[in-house]
Amino acid sequence: MPAEREIRFSLPSSIPSQEIHIRIGSELLAALQKDLEIARYSRIGVIVDDALAHLLEECAWAHELPILTLESGEKLKSLAQLEQCWLWLHECGFDRESLVICLGGGSILDLAALACSTFKRGIYYALMPSTLLAQVDGCLGGKGAINYFGVKNLIGTFSFPSAILVDTALLRSLGAEVLSDGLAEVIKHALIADAGLFEFIEKLNAPPISDPDLNHIIERSLQVKSSIVAGDYFEAGPRKILNFGHTIAHALEASAPRHDITISHGQAVSLGMIAEAHLSHLYRGLDSKTLKRLESVLLKFNLPIRLKAQAPLNELEELIRADKKNSGGSLHFTLLCELGKAEHNCVLSIEQVRAAWDYLAGQVSV
Numbered sequence: 001m002p003a004e005r006e007i008r009f010s011l012p013s014s015i016p017s018q019e020i021h022i023r024i025g026s027e028l029l030a031a032l033q034k035d036l037e038i039a040r041y042s043r044i045g046v047i048v049d050d051a052l053a054h055l056l057e058e059c060a061w062a063h064e065l066p067i068l069t070l071e072s073g074e075k076l077k078s079l080a081q082l083e084q085c086w087l088w089l090h091e092c093g094f095d096r097e098s099l100v101i102c103l104g105g106g107s108i109l110d111l112a113a114l115a116c117s118t119f120k121r122g123i124y125y126a127l128m129p130s131t132l133l134a135q136v137d138g139c140l141g142g143k144g145a146i147n148y149f150g151v152k153n154l155i156g157t158f159s160f161p162s163a164i165l166v167d168t169a170l171l172r173s174l175g176a177e178v179l180s181d182g183l184a185e186v187i188k189h190a191l192i193a194d195a196g197l198f199e200f201i202e203k204l205n206a207p208p209i210s211d212p213d214l215n216h217i218i219e220r221s222l223q224v225k226s227s228i229v230a231g232d233y234f235e236a237g238p239r240k241i242l243n244f245g246h247t248i249a250h251a252l253e254a255s256a257p258r259h260d261i262t263i264s265h266g267q268a269v270s271l272g273m274i275a276e277a278h279l280s281h282l283y284r285g286l287d288s289k290t291l292k293r294l295e296s297v298l299l300k301f302n303l304p305i306r307l308k309a310q311a312p313l314n315e316l317e318e319l320i321r322a323d324k325k326n327s328g329g330s331l332h333f334t335l336l337c338e339l340g341k342a343e344h345n346c347v348l349s350i351e352q353v354r355a356a357w358d359y360l361a362g363q364v365s366v
Contacts, residue, residue, distance in 0.1 A: 004028075007222055021163050022140065022226065024219055028167040029128065032101065033061035036126055036163060042097040047085065047112040049104030052130055052170075056103075066092040074253065074265075076107045077146040079155075085115035089123070099124040099162065105131040106138035106265065110153075113144030117159030126163040130170045132182025132214075133266055136189070136221040139164050141229055141242075150258075151322050152250040158234055166222070168215060176207055180301045181266025186217050187297060188273060189224040192241045195340030197224070202293065206300050240344035243325055244334040245273035248356060251319040255311035270303035275356035280336040281366055282355055283348065288366040290339050307360040316357070317350055 004025030023035065038044055038061060045066040046056060053069050056062040068088045070076060094100070102112035102125055109127050116125040129139040145156030171179070183201075190198035197220050204213060225242065232239035249265070249272030256263045277294055280286035295305045310316065325332045331353065335346045358364045 005219060007219070007226060020142075020161065022166060022222060023163065024166040024168070024215075024222070026167065026169045028165050029055060029103075029170070030059055032059065032128075032165070035165065036099065036101070038099070041099040041124065043092070043094055044099050044101070045089075045092055045094065046101045046103060047108065047115075048102075049108050049130060052103055070104070070108060070111070072105050072107050074107055074147070077111055077153075079146060079148065081111055082115055082146055085111060086119055089115065089119045094119065094123055096120050096123055099126065101126050101128060103128045103130060104134075105129065106134045109134055109138050110143070110145050110156075113142075113159060113161070114146060114156055115144070117144050117157045122159060124162045126165065127161045128165045128167060128170075130167075131174060132171055132179050132218070133185055134182075135166045135168075135171075136182055136218055137185040137225065139166070140222060140225050142233065147254070150254055151319065151324075152254050154322075154324065166218065168211075168218065171214070176302065177264070179207065179209070180303055181264050183217075183301045184266035184269040184273070184298075184303055186221045187294070188242075188245055188269060189221045191273065191277075191294065191336060191339065192244050192334070192342040193224050193228065193340060194220065197221070198293075198297070198339060202297055204300075207302070238344065240325065240332075241334050241342040243344070244336065244342055245269050245276050247320060247323050247325065247331075247333055248272035248275040250323065251316045252310070254319050255315055258315075259309070259311050261309050261311070267304050270298050270305065271307060271360060274298070274305050275360050276333060277336060278359040278366070279333065279348065279353065279356050283352065284335045284337050284343060284346065286336045286338065290336070291366055293339075306362050307357075310357075310360075313354070313357060317353075320350070320353065 007022040047068045049072045050069045100116050102109055116123050127139045129135045142158050142160055143156055145153035148154040228239055249268035252263055252268045277291045281288060281291055298305050330347045333346045333348055334342050334344045336342050
């Protein structure tokens with residue numbers, strides 16, 4: 001069993017909660033009562049992915065607690081589901097000294113964080129991500145959101161979890177595709193801020209990844225993101241580099257259900273990184289060798305690098321125009337200058353962005 005580790009990062013002095021603790025280890029769920037000092041809260045409850053609810057039956061601390069079980073997936077991030085969470089919190093008598101433990105993947109964490117941060121103007125919550133994607137990215141950043149008007153993460157808040165518990169034992173039952181989804185975000189962190197991590201991933205053998213290597217990339221990825229978030233909690237400047245690949249990715253995700261296209265977040269991010277790396281090559285001088293290295297790494301982990309199906313271009317362009325990162329009518333992208341270094345607020349025209357779609361469709365090469 002790997003040793004338990006802890007990462008801490010401090011937030012700016014203007015923020016009430018000065019430090020967030022991220023604990024990484026195995027079999028943390030069983031010891032949650034001790035780790036979170038549950039007795040200090042007026043009431044405890046759990047919001048959990050229905051596929052993980054059986055794990056709570058094995059935890060003595062969870063017996064007799066109110067539990068809200070939800071079915072995971074992007075459809076969960078809706079106003080109707082948010083209202084269901086609020087109603088549950090109200091009917092169970094949660095107050096501002098209560099704690100909600102949120103156990104699940106990214107969609108569960110997004111919804112639960114938003115519900116907790118808005119109910120009675122904010123109650124305590126702890127995050128326990130259950131997928132690699134959520135463990136390396138979704139759990140850390142203090143964001144909760146739902147999709148609205150067909151736009152991804154249009155309604156949301158910044159808020160502060162009491163703790164983040166990364167239990168690597170929860171990954172054991174995940175399939176290869178779900179693990180690959182998480183690796184897309186790890187690769188993004190490497191591209192924007194840690195060339196050494198990218199080189200480490202490059203040297204890995206094709207899946208399956210060994211436990212020691214998986215633990216290493218989880219911790220390294222969290223260190224990258226925590227250092228970025230701590231310096232710009234409210235995403236006013238440098239934190240925007242974390243959006244690399246996501247402008248295109250969010251358009252692909254938002255349009256997919258309208259056209260019976262199935263695409264996971266990790267797959268969308270993979271395609272988004274290829275598209276935006278190509279834009280980086282055209283408009284920020286990223287060398288073509290780095291783009292080809294990225295394609296090779298993504299293919300090794302069974303992530304897509306070319307589009308097989310997509311919504312009409314005009315629909316995708318409207319979604320890009322609606323992206324929350326834009327400002328003053330301009331399209332803002334994060335682009336790579338070189339491996340491990342990114343630039344935010346890169347203004348591109350919609351005509352310039354079309355080159356990315358052509359590249360994803362295989363119509364042009366570098």
